[in-house]
Amino acid sequence: MDNEQQPNFRPALEGFRWDGVAYQPYKQDGSAPFKDVSRQVLFHADGLGCELRYFEVGTGGYSTLERHQHAHAVMVLRGHGECLVGAEIRSVKPLDLVSIPSWTWHQFRASEHEPLGFLCMVNVARDRPQLPTEQEVTDLKALPGVARFLEKPEHKAHRSALSI
């Protein structure tokens, strides 16, 4: 996909969808723990060197807890939730900015009441995410508030579902 092959104008549709942009729900195949996440790649062009994606985490859902060499630049567009970046957990609302530095553990969680949608800018050339080891999860949970964040009811339910 390249901007040169797209129309220059792609109108927004209802419900945070876009004309000419594929809606990609993530499949829960057990390779990485997450719940109810979809992706839409809004801009991808080699000439730009970067991509802009829209991710949506469904009500009560969460993204994969992961880290990688590449940085993320995030702007929330829809809903409310909480976000873990390194040792910090913050509530987020529309238009808030979140920077995810290199090699920093991060996870997004939607509230119990509405989906959490956000833009994410990344470099076109990037590495694959790493998942935490059991020891790393233990170390993260020793940080203030992180055990509560990681052990919300939905997360526990999903972990249990995965282990079936």
Add this chain to the structure above:
Amino acid sequence: MDNEQQPNFRPALEGFRWDGVAYQPYKQDGSAPFKDVSRQVLFHADGLGCELRYFEVGTGGYSTLERHQHAHAVMVLRGHGECLVGAEIRSVKPLDLVSIPSWTWHQFRASEHEPLGFLCMVNVARDRPQLPTEQEVTDLKALPGVARFLEKPEHKAHRSALSI
């Protein structure tokens, strides 16, 4: 400015401003024709390779008519207006996507009733914009609808103000 030196969380404030982000109104110094445009650089990090900026064009205002080698990827965030990209003029609304390919004339115009605010993603390394020559303006105006677009009352008023 680099993300590593910024807080990872920068909350949105009222009125499309952000905590820790400088508000930069463009000065009308006559070097390029535009009216009532401000810029806020939301993300700039060498590691990312790209920047995300928020531009706002005040009610009845417009950005500079220009072109350049680098591409732009735009998402409207606030208000309504019209946008010229090459030979095409389209109305735009929040969340609409606009791609501005390399060397393509473009201009954003806010409506008479509200500001037009949009995100613009660009590569960190980019060339300076070119302004059209008189002949190029004449050629653009020969395209359907472009003369009307370029000759809205505010634009004429500004040109007249500039020539005083």
